[in-house]
Amino acid sequence: MAKSDLPFGSEFSPSQIDLIRILEMAQEHSGDWHALEDSIRQEYFDSHPTSEYNRRKLANNCKLGMIAYGVLTRGGHLTEFGKELFSLKETPDKLYELFARHILLNLKGLIVLQTVQDMQVHGEKVELRKLREWLKERGVRFPRGGKHPSIMRLWLEKAGIVTSADWQIDTQRLEEVVGASSKTLDELSMFTVEQKAFLKTLANLGGSSYWSNEVEKLAATTYGVKFDEKNLPKTVLYPLERNGYISLERGTKASGRGAKPFRVWLSKKVHTALVVPLIECLESQVHPDLRPLLRKPFMEILKDLSARDKHIKGLALEALGFYLMRLIDLKYVATRLRGETTGGAEVDLIFEGARLLFSRWQIQCKNTKVVSLDDVAKEVGLTFQLKSNVVMVISTGSISSEARKYAQQVMRTTNLNVVLLDSADLEKIAKTPTHIADALNREAIYAMKIKKLDL
Numbered sequence: 001m002a003k004s005d006l007p008f009g010s011e012f013s014p015s016q017i018d019l020i021r022i023l024e025m026a027q028e029h030s031g032d033w034h035a036l037e038d039s040i041r042q043e044y045f046d047s048h049p050t051s052e053y054n055r056r057k058l059a060n061n062c063k064l065g066m067i068a069y070g071v072l073t074r075g076g077h078l079t080e081f082g083k084e085l086f087s088l089k090e091t092p093d094k095l096y097e098l099f100a101r102h103i104l105l106n107l108k109g110l111i112v113l114q115t116v117q118d119m120q121v122h123g124e125k126v127e128l129r130k131l132r133e134w135l136k137e138r139g140v141r142f143p144r145g146g147k148h149p150s151i152m153r154l155w156l157e158k159a160g161i162v163t164s165a166d167w168q169i170d171t172q173r174l175e176e177v178v179g180a181s182s183k184t185l186d187e188l189s190m191f192t193v194e195q196k197a198f199l200k201t202l203a204n205l206g207g208s209s210y211w212s213n214e215v216e217k218l219a220a221t222t223y224g225v226k227f228d229e230k231n232l233p234k235t236v237l238y239p240l241e242r243n244g245y246i247s248l249e250r251g252t253k254a255s256g257r258g259a260k261p262f263r264v265w266l267s268k269k270v271h272t273a274l275v276v277p278l279i280e281c282l283e284s285q286v287h288p289d290l291r292p293l294l295r296k297p298f299m300e301i302l303k304d305l306s307a308r309d310k311h312i313k314g315l316a317l318e319a320l321g322f323y324l325m326r327l328i329d330l331k332y333v334a335t336r337l338r339g340e341t342t343g344g345a346e347v348d349l350i351f352e353g354a355r356l357l358f359s360r361w362q363i364q365c366k367n368t369k370v371v372s373l374d375d376v377a378k379e380v381g382l383t384f385q386l387k388s389n390v391v392m393v394i395s396t397g398s399i400s401s402e403a404r405k406y407a408q409q410v411m412r413t414t415n416l417n418v419v420l421l422d423s424a425d426l427e428k429i430a431k432t433p434t435h436i437a438d439a440l441n442r443e444a445i446y447a448m449k450i451k452k453l454d455l
Contacts, residue, residue, distance in 0.1 A: 004142040007107050009151035011058050012065020014158055017044055020095065022066065023086045026078050033076030037063055065151075070102065100159035100177050103152060105277040111140055111285045112149055113156075113174065114185075116167045121295055126167040137331065139286030179274045186292035187243050188270075189282045190315065196279050197223040198236050199245060202266055203275035209265035211251065212237060237262060239311065244269045287332060293319040294326060298430055305367055305396055313367060314347070321349045321365045324394060324421075324429070327436050329353070330361060348379075350386065362388040371395045373402040376418065380410050392419040396426065411450045419443045 011017070022040070029035040041059035048055055066072035071082040078086060081102060088095040103109035115134050116126050124130060131149055132142065142148040156162045160173045175181050180188075191199070201219035202210070216227050216236075228235055240246045249263040266272055282288040296319045304316030318335065325332070330351035337348040349363040364379050371393055379391045393399070399420050407418035421439055428435040 004146065004148055005108060005140045006112070006142045006146075006148035006152065007065070007068035007070075008146075009065040009068060009148060011045075011061040012069060013151045014154050017062060019085075019099070019158075020089045020092065022062075023071070023078070023082065023089060026066070026072055026076075026082065027086055029076065030078065031076050033063060033074075036076055070106065096155075096158040097177055100156050100161055101179075103155055104161075104174075104178055105274075105281050107152070108140055108281070108284060109152055109156065110178065110185075110281050111135070111138060112152060113161070113169055114291055115140075117169060118291065118294065120167075137286070138290075139284075178278070179271055180278060184270060185278070185282065188279055189288040190292055191239070191279075192235070194219075194225055194227055195236050195240055196283065197225040198227075199240060199266075200276050200279055202246065202264065203272050207266070207272060209249075209263045211261045212248075212264045213261040215264060233262070237264065242311075290322070290332060293322045296323070298323055298433070302396075302426065302430060317345075317347045317365045317367050318349070320394065320396075320426075321347060321363050324436060325349070325351045325361070325363065327429075327433055328440065329355075333360075346375075350388075359389045360387060361390045361392055362386055363392045363394065366393065366395045366397070368395070369397040371397065371399045371403050371420075371422075373400065373406045376403045376406055376410075376420075380416065380418070383416060388416075390417045390419060392421070394421045394426075396423055398422050408450055411447050417443075417447050 012022075017040070021043070025036055025039045025043075029039060037056070037059045040062050041055055044062070045055045045058040048058065050058075063072065066082075067074060070079055071085065073079055085095055085099060088098060100109075104113070112131075112135065115131065115138060119126050119130070119134055124134075128147070128149065132144070135141065135149075153162050153165075153167065159177060161170055161177060162168065163170050171182065178185075188196070197219040198215060201215050201222055204222075205215070205218075212232060213229070216229065216232055219225060220227055237246070237248055241248050244267055246264050247267055251261050251263050266275070270278065293315070296316075301316050301319045301323060304312050305320070307313050307316065322332065330353045333350040333352050335347070335349055337346065345367055347365045349365070351361040351363060353359045353361070362379055362383060364375065366375060376391070376393055379393065382388070383391060393403075399422050404420065407420060410416055410418055419440065420443070425435070425439045429439070
C-alpha cells in the first residue's frame with residue numbers, strides 16, 4: 001500500500017458502519033481481533049453480494065481503519081482515546097465532536113480543511129484529484145485513487161463541521177471544535193520556529209509563571225532550537241506578547257551577566273492544553289506560514305506596506321512576493337530573508353516552475369524609494385550559489401537608471417534574465433491583476449532584444 005499522511009479509512013466510514021456500535025464490539029471482543037473482525041463482518045458486510053473472502057477483507061479493512069484513526073490497537077484493544085470515545089456513547093454529539101477534534105489536530109484534518117478553504121478562495125472545484133495536488137504542495141500525501149479525504153469529510157460532517165458533499169465548511173463550528181479562531185490559527189502559523197518552541201515549552205510547563213531565560217533553555221533542549229539569548233525579548237517575547245499569547249513582567253533576578261529576565265506566563269487566548277497540538281498540527285505541513293500570506297487581498301498588502309509597525313510591513317512585503325508569483329503559478333520553495341527582520345525594507349524569496357523547462361526564480365521585494373545598482377548586483381551574485389535562472393526585483397518605489405543599466409549588462413553577458421517591476425507596475429496590477437502578464441511579456445521582449453545573436 002502506498003504511503004499516506006492521511007489515515008486509511010476504507011470501510012471505516014459513517015456511511016457503512018455505526019461508530020458507537022463498532023466501539024461496543026471492540027469493547028466486547030477486547031484483545032481478540034479475530035472475533036472483532038467476525039462480528040464486524042456479520043453485522044455490516046455479510047449482505048454484500050460478493051465472495052466470503054471479500055466480505056472478510058471488507059471487515060479487515062474496517063478494523064485497519066479503526067487502527068489508523070487511533071481508536072484500536074493492533075492487538076485488538078481500544079486505545080486510551082478509543083476508551084474516551086466509548087465513555088461518551090450515551091451522548092453522541094459529544095462523542096462525534098471529540099472524534100472530529102482528534103481528526104483535526106492529530107490526523108491532519110485541519111490541514112485538509114484549510115487546503116479546501118484555500119482552493120475555494122481561488123475558485124477551484126474541490127475534487128479528489130485536485131485536492132491531492134494542493135495537499136502535496138503542503139507536504140501531505142495520500143495514494144493516487146485513495147478516498148482518504150472523502151472518508152475524513154464524512155466523519156467531520158457528523159460533527160457539523162462540513163455541511164455538504166462539495167466541502168462547504170461551517171467556519172463557526174470549526175472554530176468551536178478546534179478551540180481557536182481562524183485568526184489565531186493564522187497567527188500561530190506565522191510565528192518563527194523560536195517563538196513556537198518557546199510557546200510550546202511554556203504550555204508544557206503549566207499555568208504558573210517562569211523566568212524567560214529558564215523557559216528558553218528548556219525550549220532549546222527540548223526542541224533543538226537555537227535562540228539569540230541577547231535578543232530574546234525582541235525576537236521572541238515581545239512578538240508573543242504583542243499578539244496576546246503571553247504576559248510579561250520585568251524581573252529583578254539578575255543572571256551571571258547582569259541581565260534581568262522577565263517573568264512570563266501564558267495568557268488565556270488559547271486553552272493551554274491546545275497550544276502544543278495546534279502548533280504541531282500547523283508545523284506538520286510544509287511552509288505553514290504560507291496560508292495567511294496567500295489569502296491576503298492585494299489592496300490590503302499595498303496598504304500594509306505603509307504601516308508604521310515594522311512587523312506588519314515585513315509580512316506585507318513577503319505577501320507581495322507570494323501574491324505576484326502565485327498569479328503566474330510558480331511554486332514557493334524558501335524564504336532567505338524575511339522583511340520583518342529588515343524593518344520591512346526587503347525580503348528575498350525563491351520560487352520554481354516546471355512548465356516546459358525547469359526554472360528557478362530568485363525574488364527580491366524592496367519597500368524603499370529607490371532600487372540601487374548594489375541591490376541588483378547582490379541578487380545576481382547569489383545566483384551562482386542558488387543556481388537561479390531568473391532574478392526578479394519588485395520595488396514599491398522606483399528603479400534607478402544605474403540598476404537598469406547593470407541589469408542590461410548582466411543579460412548581455414550571461415544566460416540570466418533580470419526582471420524589474422516598479423511602483424507603476426504594482427499600481428496597474430492592483431487595478432488589473434492580469435497586468436502582470438503584460439509586465440512579464442514586456443521584460444521578456446526586452447531581454448530578447450538584449451540577447452539577440454549576431455549571426
